[in-house]
Amino acid sequence: MTNKAVAMLRARALTVTVDLAIFTVRQHELQTLLVRRGNEPFRGVLALPGGFVRPGEGLDDAAVRELSEETGVNGRKLHLEQLQAYGAPDRDPRGRVITVAYLALGHGLPAPQAGTDAQAADWIPVASALSSNVRLAFDHEAILRDALERARSKLEYTTVAAAFCPEPFTVADLRHVYEAVWAAPLDPSNFRRKVTRATGFIVPTGQFRTPEIGRPAPLYRRGNSQVLFPPLLRSVA
Amino acid sequence: MTNKAVAMLRARALTVTVDLAIFTVRQHELQTLLVRRGNEPFRGVLALPGGFVRPGEGLDDAAVRELSEETGVNGRKLHLEQLQAYGAPDRDPRGRVITVAYLALGHGLPAPQAGTDAQAADWIPVASALSSNVRLAFDHEAILRDALERARSKLEYTTVAAAFCPEPFTVADLRHVYEAVWAAPLDPSNFRRKVTRATGFIVPTGQFRTPEIGRPAPLYRRGNSQVLFPPLLRSVA
DNA sequence: CATACTAAAGGTCGACTTGACTCAAACGAT
DNA sequence: ATCGTTTGAGTCAAGTCGACCTTTAGTATG
Numbered sequence: 271m272t273n274k275a276v277a278m279l280r281a282r283a284l285t286v287t288v289d290l291a292i293f294t295v296r297q298h299e300l301q302t303l304l305v306r307r308g309n310e311p312f313r314g315v316l317a318l319p320g321g322f323v324r325p326g327e328g329l330d331d332a333a334v335r336e337l338s339e340e341t342g343v344n345g346r347k348l349h350l351e352q353l354q355a356y357g358a359p360d361r362d363p364r365g366r367v368i369t370v371a372y373l374a375l376g377h378g379l380p381a382p383q384a385g386t387d388a389q390a391a392d393w394i395p396v397a398s399a400l401s402s403n404v405r406l407a408f409d410h411e412a413i414l415r416d417a418l419e420r421a422r423s424k425l426e427y428t429t430v431a432a433a434f435c436p437e438p439f440t441v442a443d444l445r446h447v448y449e450a451v452w453a454a455p456l457d458p459s460n461f462r463r464k465v466t467r468a469t470g471f472i473v474p475t476g477q478f479r480t481p482e483i484g485r486p487a488p489l490y491r492r493g494n495s496q497v498l499f500p501p502l503l504r505s506v507a
Numbered sequence: 508m509t510n511k512a513v514a515m516l517r518a519r520a521l522t523v524t525v526d527l528a529i530f531t532v533r534q535h536e537l538q539t540l541l542v543r544r545g546n547e548p549f550r551g552v553l554a555l556p557g558g559f560v561r562p563g564e565g566l567d568d569a570a571v572r573e574l575s576e577e578t579g580v581n582g583r584k585l586h587l588e589q590l591q592a593y594g595a596p597d598r599d600p601r602g603r604v605i606t607v608a609y610l611a612l613g614h615g616l617p618a619p620q621a622g623t624d625a626q627a628a629d630w631i632p633v634a635s636a637l638s639s640n641v642r643l644a645f646d647h648e649a650i651l652r653d654a655l656e657r658a659r660s661k662l663e664y665t666t667v668a669a670a671f672c673p674e675p676f677t678v679a680d681l682r683h684v685y686e687a688v689w690a691a692p693l694d695p696s697n698f699r700r701k702v703t704r705a706t707g708f709i710v711p712t713g714q715f716r717t718p719e720i721g722r723p724a725p726l727y728r729r730g731n732s733q734v735l736f737p738p739l740l741r742s743v744a
Numbered sequence: 745c746a747t748a749c750t751a752a753a754g755g756t757c758g759a760c761t762t763g764a765c766t767c768a769a770a771c772g773a774t
Numbered sequence: 775a776t777c778g779t780t781t782g783a784g785t786c787a788a789g790t791c792g793a794c795c796t797t798t799a800g801t802a803t804g
Contacts, residue, residue, distance in 0.1 A: 283520050284562070286594070286605055325521070325603065329594035355592040355607045357523070357566035366562065368523055368605075370592045442751080460792065462753075484751035485799040500790080501740075679780080697763065699782070721780030722770040737761075
């Protein structure tokens with residue numbers, strides 16, 4: 271398949287790939303999965319996981335497949351949405367390659383397995399990946415920036431943040447997600463007031479979780495609402 | 508170019524097109540530009556304007572070019588943004604065609620010119636185009652729905668609505684845009700309060716426009732702000 | 745057993761925003 | 775001068791916001 275794809279590239283035909291910005295929250299920090307490329311171009315450089323769209327394969331299907339191949343996670347069990355297409359003519363030195371970028375949000379994602387095209391893959395803090403001393407292959411830095419901004423704004427007016435939390439979860443778990451993605455602390459009391467007021471965001475299970483220290487926290491499950499009203503706006507600071 | 512593209516299609520190679528959902532406000536109504544297809548497939552059926560991405564041509568460049576070809580409007584003078592890619596394997600009966608959809612917002616767009624691939628093109632109310640008794644080619648109805656929803660939500664938290672208004676414009680002009688896109692009436696007084704309070708949305712020119720009847724209205728220009736804070740949320744009704 | 749510590753949950757407060765509404769101001773037409 | 779129409783300013787109650795404080799419920803420690 272790789273040989274055939276490269277042959278198509280060499281023939282100057284137009285090819286389409288999918289690339290994934292996979293986000294998860296670990297240790298109160300937003301992390302993304304990056305692979306170190308094993309082949310030219312950009313051999314040894316960090317890149318978003320991805321690959322060629324196969325003939326007869328839908329874009330979403332290709333994203334699910336790549337997600338499964340790179341992380342071993344069933345892509346239909348976490349939030350996956352298309353970001354947009356990137357198609358600058360010179361974005362890939364091999365020829366004309368248009369990529370469709372996807373945004374994936376998950377929780378407890380396992381340590382990744384090295385794929386066929388990747389020497390190694392690992393979780394890396396998003397702040398590090400976007401810092402000036404890390405270079406990403408192709409236009410993946412721009413894609414990652416767009417994905418981060420999309421994720422941040424999605425948290426404002428949708429309930430996707432719950433996709434980061436393994437069920438059942440506490441209000442504090444949910445708040446840690448917002449704090450990690452927005453990279454800003456939130457007032458625990460005000461946060462709970464807004465989250466519990468919004469209908470269909472979280473529903474109580476009746477169960478409690480007793481932490482090592484502190485008062486036990488009620489456990490919640492995801493509600494059936496996709497949109498969040500009123501929205502949880504980021505502070506203007 | 509069309510011959511070459513069709514040849515590529517016949518060879519079962521993967522091709523990429525751009526399709527445009529172009530919105531404008533005419534007679535207090537949101538309208539979109541649709542073409543009646545002159546070629547198979549879907550000959551005689553309404554479709555979004557669009558065409559093949561040329562070799563070495565960027566996606567945005569292709570969208571600008573198609574916009575210019577179909578409407579005669581310089582695409583760089585109005586708001587144009589990518590919606591997303593659509594790539595279901597069976598979305599085009601000719602073979603594997605992935606399309607990148609764009610959303611264009613403009614004002615005073617001229618009567619369109621029939622392109623090479625289109626018998627005729629005309630402005631059609633969006634409500635009619637999405638009604639059950641109008642069928643669109645390919646998956647263009649889904650694309651149009653997504654574009655409408657994108658436009659509606661963009662009005663909430665960005666200042667793109669001003670892109671619909673020829674400069675200079677009045678607050679009422681701007682309000683008519685919101686009313687047309689959201690298909691809901693707005694309170695004139697409350698609308699002006701929010702619009703003038705948001706910094707960088709509109710700036711007064713000092714000029715006035717005297718209508719046929721009623722009090723003269725101050726004229727405004729677009730401000731330099733892209734985001735709208737606080738956002739102008741749609742009512743939950 | 746009492747106390748300290750921690751986190752959850754709930755309440756208070758002023759400042760601000762919202763939608764619904766009223767009323768004055770500024771024009772043309774009659 | 776009066777009317778109709780549109781703009782624009784203001785009012786008011788209800789709600790939301792961030793900031794802050796207090797109470798509650800658990801563990802750990804003396």
